[in-house]
Amino acid sequence: MTPTLLAALTAARAAKKPVVLATRLDDGTQALLAEDGTHGASLPEALVHQALAALADDESRTVEHEGVRWFLHAHNPPQRLVIVGAVHVAQALVPMALPLGFGITVIDPRRAFATADRFPGVTVSSDWPDEAMDALGPDRRTAIVTLTHDPKLDDPALDRALKSDAYYIGALGSRKTHAARLARLTALGHGPASLARIRGPVGLAIEATTAPEIALSILAEIVAVRRGAALVAQVAGAAA
Amino acid sequence: MSDMMTGAEDILGLATSWATGGERVAIATVVETWGSSPRPAGSQMAVSEAGRMAGSVSGGCIEGAVADAAKAVMESGAPQLLSFGVTNERAWEVGLACGGKVSVFVERLG
Numbered sequence: 001m002t003p004t005l006l007a008a009l010t011a012a013r014a015a016k017k018p019v020v021l022a023t024r025l026d027d028g029t030q031a032l033l034a035e036d037g038t039h040g041a042s043l044p045e046a047l048v049h050q051a052l053a054a055l056a057d058d059e060s061r062t063v064e065h066e067g068v069r070w071f072l073h074a075h076n077p078p079q080r081l082v083i084v085g086a087v088h089v090a091q092a093l094v095p096m097a098l099p100l101g102f103g104i105t106v107i108d109p110r111r112a113f114a115t116a117d118r119f120p121g122v123t124v125s126s127d128w129p130d131e132a133m134d135a136l137g138p139d140r141r142t143a144i145v146t147l148t149h150d151p152k153l154d155d156p157a158l159d160r161a162l163k164s165d166a167y168y169i170g171a172l173g174s175r176k177t178h179a180a181r182l183a184r185l186t187a188l189g190h191g192p193a194s195l196a197r198i199r200g201p202v203g204l205a206i207e208a209t210t211a212p213e214i215a216l217s218i219l220a221e222i223v224a225v226r227r228g229a230a231l232v233a234q235v236a237g238a239a240a
Numbered sequence: 241m242s243d244m245m246t247g248a249e250d251i252l253g254l255a256t257s258w259a260t261g262g263e264r265v266a267i268a269t270v271v272e273t274w275g276s277s278p279r280p281a282g283s284q285m286a287v288s289e290a291g292r293m294a295g296s297v298s299g300g301c302i303e304g305a306v307a308d309a310a311k312a313v314m315e316s317g318a319p320q321l322l323s324f325g326v327t328n329e330r331a332w333e334v335g336l337a338c339g340g341k342v343s344v345f346v347e348r349l350g
Contacts, residue, residue, distance in 0.1 A: 001267075001347055001348070001349055001350065002350075003350045006256065006259075006349060006350050009252075010253075010256055013252075013253070023271075023345060023347075025271060025321050025343075025345060026321075028318075028319035028345075028347060059280075059281075059282075060271075060280075060281045060282030061281055062271050062272045062281065062343070071269070071271040071272075071281075071345060073269065073282055074282070099249065101249065
């Protein structure tokens with residue numbers, strides 16, 4: 001990779017811009033497809049389309065164009081994890097989620113909880129959850145977990161989550177708590193199909209008890225949903 | 241390594257920081273897999289002149305051979321496309337014991 005291309009790739013990744021590095025496998029010719037155009041070699045139109053498809057699928061792949069094989073390396077920004085509630089479980093969740101590659105935001109308007117020293121290395125917001133969620137704009141590469149147990153904080157976050165394309169929405173709380181929550185969200189206008197997107201009680205059923213165990217069950221469920229694992233696909237199908 | 245990836249498996253970022261530090265660095269990328277190969281396309285392994293290694297392109301079966309190729313690539317600057325198939329247990333060849341096949345592109349960084 002030339003220093004110029006490496007610099008462009010590094011800058012795009014630091015700015016969290018999606019890019020594709022295309023490499024011609026027979027001679028090493030490379031091009032970087034970015035929002036502001038193509039750096040390096042010029043790319044045939046057909047390959048540009050395939051590169052954009054690789055980004056959309058979040059999957060790097062080798063394709064053939066006029067008898068030549070090209071590797072399309074999709075560099076998407078990190079998937080995002082939004083945690084509502086700067087509580088003990090969140091403190092366990094953050095250090096376990098970082099190595100999984102998530103860009104993490106912790107939201108809690110209670111300033112005593114939402115401090116940078118409780119959550120080193122991640123973004124902490126002390127805005128109200130609905131405002132914070134509006135600012136973040138969750139998309140289909142975002143997972144959202146509410147942990148406060150407080151309807152004043154969890155409900156507005158879940159309302160915004162359900163109006164977004166977030167691929168995972170989890171809410172901490174017992175079955176009883178969750179039933180009451182669903183009733184409140186129904187009153188806010190969310191129908192059964194929408195509410196079925198919320199995973200509550202949150203996490204895989206591994207009898208998690210301690211904060212790190214609960215964090216593990218939540219992250220395992222997020223990975224399972226992200227990868228389309230059979231165990232959670234079944235649950236989603238049954239709920240829909 | 242960039243801040244956004246703190247803690248995550250950012251092999252390219254790590255390799256870039258080695259190169260910025262003045263070392264020659266090669267990066268190997270899985271570009272194609274067949275069958276049960278353990279690491280998906282896009283997986284990377286970095287090798288430095290001083291012998292530092294990070295990441296992986298298989299379950300540990302072919303990393304040694306890839307590191308050897310990486311040394312040659314960082315010397316010459318010419319990229320290589322390597323292919324590995326199934327290990328023949330009776331021969332001392334490098335391959336994937338799991339029965340998969342994998343192509344790995346090795347290039348010098350910067």
